Amino acid sequence: MNAHTPLHPLPVTPAVRLQRVVRQFGDNRVIDGLDLDIAPGEFVALLGASGSGKTTLLRSLAGLDSIEGGRLIVPEARSAVFQEPRLMPWKRVWKNVTLGVRDGDARSRATKALTEVGLAHRLNAFPTTLSGGEAQRVALARSLVREPKLLLLDEPFAALDALTRIRMHQLIIDLWRAHGPAVLLVTHDVEEAILLADRIIVLKEGRIADAIPIGLERPREKGTPTFNAIRRRLLELLGVDSGRQPSEDGQEVRPFRGLALAT
Amino acid sequence: MTSPPVLHNPADTVRTIEITPSVARNGPRVPGFVLRLLSPVVILLLWEIASRAGLIPTQIIAAPSEISITLWALTASGELAHHLLVSLQRAVLGLSIGVAIGVVAALITGLSKRGEVVLDSPMQMLRTIPSLALVPLFILWFGIGEFTKVALIVMGTTFPVYLNLFAGIRNIDPKLIEAGNTLGLSRRELIWHVVLPGALPSFFVGLRYSLAISWLALVFVEQINTMSGIGFLASDARDFMRTDIIVICLLVYSVLGLLIDGIIRTLEHYALAWRPSFVKS
Numbered sequence: 059m060n061a062h063t064p065l066h067p068l069p070v071t072p073a074v075r076l077q078r079v080v081r082q083f084g085d086n087r088v089i090d091g092l093d094l095d096i097a098p099g100e101f102v103a104l105l106g107a108s109g110s111g112k113t114t115l116l117r118s119l120a121g122l123d124s125i126e127g128g129r130l131i132v133p134e135a136r137s138a139v140f141q142e143p144r145l146m147p148w149k150r151v152w153k154n155v156t157l158g159v160r161d162g163d164a165r166s167r168a169t170k171a172l173t174e175v176g177l178a179h180r181l182n183a184f185p186t187t188l189s190g191g192e193a194q195r196v197a198l199a200r201s202l203v204r205e206p207k208l209l210l211l212d213e214p215f216a217a218l219d220a221l222t223r224i225r226m227h228q229l230i231i232d233l234w235r236a237h238g239p240a241v242l243l244v245t246h247d248v249e250e251a252i253l254l255a256d257r258i259i260v261l262k263e264g265r266i267a268d269a270i271p272i273g274l275e276r277p278r279e280k281g282t283p284t285f286n287a288i289r290r291r292l293l294e295l296l297g298v299d300s301g302r303q304p305s306e307d308g309q310e311v312r313p314f315r316g317l318a319l320a321t
Numbered sequence: 322m323t324s325p326p327v328l329h330n331p332a333d334t335v336r337t338i339e340i341t342p343s344v345a346r347n348g349p350r351v352p353g354f355v356l357r358l359l360s361p362v363v364i365l366l367l368w369e370i371a372s373r374a375g376l377i378p379t380q381i382i383a384a385p386s387e388i389s390i391t392l393w394a395l396t397a398s399g400e401l402a403h404h405l406l407v408s409l410q411r412a413v414l415g416l417s418i419g420v421a422i423g424v425v426a427a428l429i430t431g432l433s434k435r436g437e438v439v440l441d442s443p444m445q446m447l448r449t450i451p452s453l454a455l456v457p458l459f460i461l462w463f464g465i466g467e468f469t470k471v472a473l474i475v476m477g478t479t480f481p482v483y484l485n486l487f488a489g490i491r492n493i494d495p496k497l498i499e500a501g502n503t504l505g506l507s508r509r510e511l512i513w514h515v516v517l518p519g520a521l522p523s524f525f526v527g528l529r530y531s532l533a534i535s536w537l538a539l540v541f542v543e544q545i546n547t548m549s550g551i552g553f554l555a556s557d558a559r560d561f562m563r564t565d566i567i568v569i570c571l572l573v574y575s576v577l578g579l580l581i582d583g584i585i586r587t588l589e590h591y592a593l594a595w596r597p598s599f600v601k602s
């Protein structure tokens with residue numbers, strides 16, 4: 059897909075622009091002067107250990123939290139999918155999807171969105187009768203029906219089983235191609251980030267430790283030499299010592315050596 | 322005949338059991354409810370026999386046959402229906418007012434911080450007063466007429482609804498509120514689509530308590546200067562040592578209790594159709 063090849067350098071108007079953004083709780087700066095641009099239609103994954111500020115950043119972008127300093131520009135049309143589906147248990151699936159949608163024929167829009175995620179047959183079901191994967195797909199449909207220019211995903215696949223997760227990866231790529239929103243995926247799964255993203259941002263102590271463009275063709279496969287090389291580099295950045303084993307392509311893995319890693 | 326080669330020690334042979342399909346018992350089956358009825362019927366029979374033998378005097382408790390004859394007489398004369406209707410009117414009136422006050426107060430305190438600051442502590446103070454302890458004060462204020470009776474039922478039924486609905490509103494999963502916010506719901510939409518449906522199960526819990534209390538309160542308030550109502554019927558019967566009528570009043574209470582429970586269940590089934598226990602797979 060040409061429309062979604064990584065866009066570097068960035069075009070004139072990014073979909074998201076952060077300038078010296080600060081978010082702090084008391085004296086604790088969770089996000090510490092962050093600069094980041096996301097191009098329209100770009101798929102960015104945000105990696106980081108727990109406490110690195112990645113979820114905090116996403117919440118600020120979603121408008122759930124305020125910021126204490128800097129500038130933050132986001133599209134007006136944006137939506138979020140969280141780790142839990144967060145569906146209203148008392149509303150049938152299609153009502154959940156169109157909750158808060160005020161214009162147009164709600165029912166037909168819900169049907170269209172649910173068909174896209176393969177759940178047209180569960181239109182009238184109550185959320186409690188859905189499996190974890192189905193519920194998460196409803197949450198995706200609920201996001202898409204709003205035609206977002208920025209789709210925020212906060213570990214949306216973390217609670218799913220491995221097989222469902224693989225299907226969801228494919229689905230998210232298909233939906234992204236069909237609708238073309240900028241995507242910010244927060245994850246702690248290094249492989250997931252490499253499989254999906256145009257660019258991976260590694261967050262450490264509220265700052266960007268590194269930004270790695272992923273030029274791999276889609277669909278991507280795990281375990282190729284390039285994939286493994288990126289994976290090792292990311293694990294290093296995240297401070298996971300992969301044991302200095304010589305890798306398949308003969309290079310020795312460097313252990314993590316602190317923060318001086320910016321490209 | 323040559324024996325097959327021994328592959329393992331016979332001592333290792335696995336002990337097996339065979340699981341056979343279970344066979345349904347033949348013959349006529351006694352329905353479950355008949356079996357369930359059996360022990361109450363036996364108890365009634367023993368009671369009747371003991372009464373007739375003079376082991377249980379009528380002043381202690383009347384015989385089942387005597388009770389049923391009185392029940393028939395009271396029903397046929399319309400006396401029971403009259404008292405029942407009067408009691409129901411009092412209960413429904415008191416309950417409606419009590420529930421309405423409870424709901425309004427819970428919405429005010431539950432949905433606004435300021436409302437909680439202003440209204441919650443007086444409600445909590447009033448809540449701790451047993452409503453029956455207010456009888457003397459209410460009689461002084463409102464006299465011994467209908468007003469006092471209904472007011473006491475209102476006092477008793479307001480707080481269960483208030484407390485449960487308030488807790489229900491405050492215990493909504495904050496993640497759902499957050500989801501509502503990310504979906505761009507206005508405050509009014511958030512209350513209507515998220516908060517109130519989420520608090521509905523708690524409201525029903527409170528309503529059940531209130532119903533039980535309204536019924537209980539009748540027993541007491543209908544002893545205050547009255548000539549009608551189930552409570553009057555019972556206290557009047559006490560004065561004449563009519564244990565048969567007292568038992569009938571108790572039966573009326575329990576049947577009505579069951580009936581009201583059934584009504585609430587039906588309401589819940591309709592209003593809370595989304596709950597896992599109600600969802601048909």
